[in-house]
Amino acid sequence: HLMFEGSVHVAKAEHMRLIQGAGGSLNATTNPDRTNYFETVPSEHLALALWLEADRMGGLVPALTQETLDNQREVVKNERRQRYENVPYGDAWLRLLPMLYPPGHPYHHATIGSMEDLNAADLESFKEFHETYYAPNNAVLTVVGDTEPEEVFALAEKYFGALRPRPDIPPAPDGRHVPPRGPVQERVVADVPAPRVYLAHRTYPYGTPEYDAVTVLAAVLGTGRGSRLYQNLVDGRRLAQPENIAAYGVDLAHAPAPLIMTATARAGVSVEELTEGLVAVVDEVAANGVTEAEVARAHALLTTSWWRQLSTFEGRADILGRYAVQFGDPARAAERLPGWLSVTAERASEIAAELLRPDERATLTYVREAVE
Incomplete structure (x- = not known):
């Protein structure tokens, strides 16, 4: 949510306005293994999409404010209520995960987090998380459509090339061993x-x-x-x-x-x-x-x-x-x-x-x- 709230060169809500104004659509998804940001745009607006993605990868943190965090925290809490808490059987996934994976396991809890987690997270935590994981050497850029590889590589170098890699990104936790838990x-x-x-x-x-x-x-x-x-x-x-x-x-x-x-x-x-x-x-x-x-x-x-x-x-x-x-x-x-x-x-x-x-x-x- 915060990734759509502006960055160094993009004002609040402007990312969405620019993509939709170009005839495109955009969204993002999370699951336990990855976060996925995606846009669909006419091919002549490929440069716009890549520039916007690079700007929020490299320039989100300076634009983050407490007001933005507080607003989006409430949005996510309402999303949790609407998708998980206030619909029949909506919390099944939230309940199944701790039944399948013990405390401390990376899959023990859902990506939406608990209300306690959402209330406790502060601005510095979000900044630290972004600075730790949102780097070009921890991301994959996929482009499919009416374009040529040479154009894509040139635009990627133009917009992402100046972003510095982070050498100390923590590896994904290894959760492959789960001890027997019984029924x-x-x-x-x-x-x-x-x-x-x-x-x-x-x-x-x-x-x-x-x-x-x-x-x-x-x-x-x-x-x-x-x-x-x-x-x-x-x-x-x-x-x-x-x-x-x-x-x-x-x-x-x-x-x-x-x-x-x-x-x-x-x-x-x-x-x-x-x-x-x-x-x-x-x-x-x-x-x-x-x-x-x-x-x-x-x-x-x-x-x-x-x-x-x-x-x-x-x-x-x-x-x-x-x-x-x-x-x-x-x-x-x-x-x-x-x-x-x-x-x-x-x-x-x-x-x-x-x-x-x-x-x-x-x-x-x-x-x-x-x-x-």
């Missing part, structure tokens, strides 16, 4: 429309062959009407709502990434019945594996999803930048689809038996508040 359960009584269950297991880091198998397994379990969860809990036992059933991996690269399975109860179905049904499907897959037909279907779904993302220049830029940040090599993006397609039914079954163990499962349930 963890949490029951939440809240103002929700229906009972919901989340089952979560730590797996392998994103980008590994093992995580490719987890991705295929997630598609078998929870993607679409042909998935195990849908077939058993929606069409079969009619325990779950069809629009709120899924299984997915969260692509975290610096620790065993979570595989999450979730279902929301139909009217009249208790949280105990739903939990039993969801656990039964997961345990069945762990015990007896998946079929070749299910894996073939997963391959088709993942292939479609991959090429759909690559069909837009925004999608290509995001993937290339992500692989450059997380793995140091954008070319590794070419490994992803072949990695998924190499997963056999036998391998997916092995990974299910290894990972979907009840003794290493986090179970989060939501139940409705009693109506007086």
